[in-house]
Amino acid sequence: MIVGEQKPIKEIMESVAPYKRVLILGCGTCVKTCFAGGEDEVEVLASALRLAFKTKKQRSIEIEELTIERQCENEFIQEAAAGIGRNDVVLSLACGAGVQAMAERFPAAPVLPGVNTTFIGIQDRPGIFSERCSGCGDCGLARFGGICPVTRCSKKLLNGPCGGSQNGKCEVDPSIDCAWHLIIERLTELGQLDNLKTYIPPKNWQTSTSGGPRKLVREDQII
Amino acid sequence: MKTNNKPKITLFYCINAFMESAPVFEGCSIKTIKMACSSMTKDIFLLKAFEAGADAVLVFACPEKQCRYVEGGIRARKRIEWTKHLLDETGIDGRRLAIFNTDIKDPKAAGKIIRETIELINELGPNPAA
């Protein structure tokens, strides 16, 4: 899922300051799971903003709350149309893709981000999220026993560890598991350690963002 | 608009931590919310209490290690810490929210907490968002 965290109240206050009527728009998928932008977070942010504007003796603010299933998909976005029409601005608690989808679909409405989109990751356990994929566009997980060195090795090494790993931890930061320690353990368990005999040439980053914004086309799905 | 000048306190309490009939509310205007467990407090309920005009919000949880749901008091404490940070961000002041472990058999201790909270409100002034 996409992991993100809500922006500080102060920053949000500054961005909504020019507007009187604000629609706080949550997204019920990834950002809900990481406690950044689901229905509960919309409610809390609305309450916090009302308190903050009153405390700072600024003018009052009118807030409408709405959460839709997904802001990144057209078929769900339409549900927000009436709310957008009633307000001066949309404060979106979706990931960056959701914010941009809203802005594209409603070009006349200013759409502000309320969340810092952080990474593609998983929930290790409730409240702890960690990065798993950098969206490199050329997935090599098959060779690495399902553990991504592009994302999880601090040096993005593809042909084995750097030699600085200690007790399974990365030399860059002992709170990080050494990805290569994990890869070797897992490949040993799978009986696939020989995978590491194949030299992996320098990665072609053209499939990643260094080739400019990416596009995926599925001809068979286009009418 | 305020109807009286007494400090307004909203108290969320676990039924195993406090008895509402205890005579401890002198000098303040109190609203109480009874809960089956202190972990039923959530950030939104605490913020809404401030939106409704509370000058301070207290949560009484049962004594440590006596929670019948084992980790209820721990969850409550973590949520209170989180909400205190939100209150600091909004300018309300996180000190207006506090959690205490109280013993249902010791209303005097609860009374002391209420008196200290009244003193704190006198020092901080009324809820700036009220």
Ligand code: SF4
């Ligand atoms: S190899 Fe690339 S696509 Fe596969 S998990 Fe790693 S970053 Fe993601």
Ligand code: SF4
């Ligand atoms: S210690 Fe492990 S994770 Fe860290 S840089 Fe070296 S190989 Fe990569």
